[in-house]
Amino acid sequence: MSFERIAGVLHAEQVSLAEIAKAHGTPLYVYSRAALERHYTAFDEAFAFIDHQVCFAVKANSNIGVLNVLARLGAGFDIVSGGELARVLAAGGNPAKVVFSGLGKTEAEIEQALKVGIACFNVESYAELARIDRVAQRLGVKAPVSLRVNPDVDAQTHPYISTGLKENKFGVPSDTVYDTYQYAASLQGLDVVGIDCHIGSQLTTTQPFVDALDKIIQMIEQLKAQGIHLKHIDIGGGLGVRYNDETPPTPAEYAKSLQPALSKLGLKVYMEPGRAISANAGVLLTTVDLLKPTAHRNFAVIDAAMNDLIRPSLYQAWMNIVPVAAPREQDSKQWDLVGSICETGDFLGKERELSLQEGDVLAVMGAGAYGFVMSSNYNTRPRAAEIMVDGSNMHVVRQRETLQDLWQLESCLPE
Numbered sequence: 001m002s003f004e005r006i007a008g009v010l011h012a013e014q015v016s017l018a019e020i021a022k023a024h025g026t027p028l029y030v031y032s033r034a035a036l037e038r039h040y041t042a043f044d045e046a047f048a049f050i051d052h053q054v055c056f057a058v059k060a061n062s063n064i065g066v067l068n069v070l071a072r073l074g075a076g077f078d079i080v081s082g083g084e085l086a087r088v089l090a091a092g093g094n095p096a097k098v099v100f101s102g103l104g105k106t107e108a109e110i111e112q113a114l115k116v117g118i119a120c121f122n123v124e125s126y127a128e129l130a131r132i133d134r135v136a137q138r139l140g141v142k143a144p145v146s147l148r149v150n151p152d153v154d155a156q157t158h159p160y161i162s163t164g165l166k167e168n169k170f171g172v173p174s175d176t177v178y179d180t181y182q183y184a185a186s187l188q189g190l191d192v193v194g195i196d197c198h199i200g201s202q203l204t205t206t207q208p209f210v211d212a213l214d215k216i217i218q219m220i221e222q223l224k225a226q227g228i229h230l231k232h233i234d235i236g237g238g239l240g241v242r243y244n245d246e247t248p249p250t251p252a253e254y255a256k257s258l259q260p261a262l263s264k265l266g267l268k269v270y271m272e273p274g275r276a277i278s279a280n281a282g283v284l285l286t287t288v289d290l291l292k293p294t295a296h297r298n299f300a301v302i303d304a305a306m307n308d309l310i311r312p313s314l315y316q317a318w319m320n321i322v323p324v325a326a327p328r329e330q331d332s333k334q335w336d337l338v339g340s341i342c343e344t345g346d347f348l349g350k351e352r353e354l355s356l357q358e359g360d361v362l363a364v365m366g367a368g369a370y371g372f373v374m375s376s377n378y379n380t381r382p383r384a385a386e387i388m389v390d391g392s393n394m395h396v397v398r399q400r401e402t403l404q405d406l407w408q409l410e411s412c413l414p415e
């Protein structure tokens with residue numbers, strides 16, 4: 001494990017989180033290089049039975065330091081914007097291992113991706129196919145495309161992060177898959193190379209993945225019969241992690257559940273895990289600012305808030321919150337850990353049994369995915385700094401924002 005107690009104090013690898021908080025202040029994101037590497041390698045090894053490429057979903061954590069650690073291992077990347085592509089390149093990522101997802105790529109983004117030679121565009125509509133074809137023809141190249149199909153499978157996860165049902169906005173609906181492939185194949189600027197699907201995030205069983213793969217295999221067979229031969233299948237991301245008492249499959253169990261079907265296909269396999277690689281490779285450190293016990297509830301006001309980590313407010317996500325110093329035995333109470341933002345929904349945890357004093361440093365565990373990337377400056381709060389621990393060293397991979405940073409692009413009206 002990469003976040004463990006040594007002499008009672010929580011550490012990231014060999015560095016005390018108390019020392020890191022003292023040196024860099026809070027709120028602060030801290031990542032473990034060893035954990036990122038271990039989680040990436042677990043996927044890579046689990047799929048060793050087949051030609052494959054693990055593409056880290058950049059949306060989960062787009063810090064350049066994080067991307068660089070993964071790029072050095074040979075990772076590919078799943079991107080959803082030109083901005084994410086630029087980050088991957090800045091981090092030393094190989095564009096030939098990039099897949100471009102998302103349902104509204106602009107002409108400028110398509111051109112940018114074609115010029116650097118990405119592996120594939122995951123396309124979701126006729127309109128997008130036509131747009132990619134137009135840009136490719138203008139540049140005199142062929143764009144490699146895959147269709148992201150919507151298999152209408154229930155991922156059994158939070159409705160906001162479920163993407164594979166027919167009422168969701170994502171993917172080509174199953175009833176129009178064949179027509180859409182025929183249309184794609186008819187366009188001169190496109191090279192139809194694959195099929196793709198992503199049914200949702202934080203899945204804690206393998207069954208929905210297996211069900212989705214079954215449906216896709218039927219589609220691949222039917223496409224073959226229609227003369228469309230694919231080179232790869234992209235199985236998306238979505239494998240869940242343990243935040244509380246979930247028992248998600250390991251990457252090895254996930255791979256094993258798909259192995260029989262994938263082995264028969266004979267296609268290269270792409271995958272797009274995000275959360276399963278970065279969530280438990282990061283924590284958010286926060287300091288207890290003041291205590292406000294009342295007759296109704298006990299509030300601990302902490303210096304991190306929904307602008308730093310929005311998952312509890314947005315999805316009622318439960319994230320484990322623990323003291324960084326050795327936990328005190330006495331005076332424990334139920335606390336609501338709230339930020340100082342003017343929103344009732346601004347909390348990181350509710351009814352947590354903790355013994356708290358002002359100045360205590362707490363760690364929000366599992367914060368390495370969909371943490372900093374979803375942060376904002378609401379209430380004119382500068383965003384947190386980010387640190388990467390590597391053995392006994394720590395590196396600042398993003399400096400803390402200053403107030404000036406926040407309004408440097410703004411101006412008053414002329415006199």
Ligand SMILES: Cc1ncc(COP(=O)(O)O)c(C=O)c1O
Pocket residue numbers: 057060078101102198200201202236237238239272273274275276369
């Ligand atoms: C297309 C696509 N690929 C990959 C991911 C990564 O998902 P996860 O972080 O759950 O692995 C997402 C987000 O759910 C996505 O929308």
Ligand SMILES: N[C@@H](CCCC[NH3+])C(=O)O
Pocket residue numbers: 059161201202311315369370
């Ligand atoms: N932001 C979500 C996951 C979104 C997945 C996006 N495809 C979360 O924190 O759980």
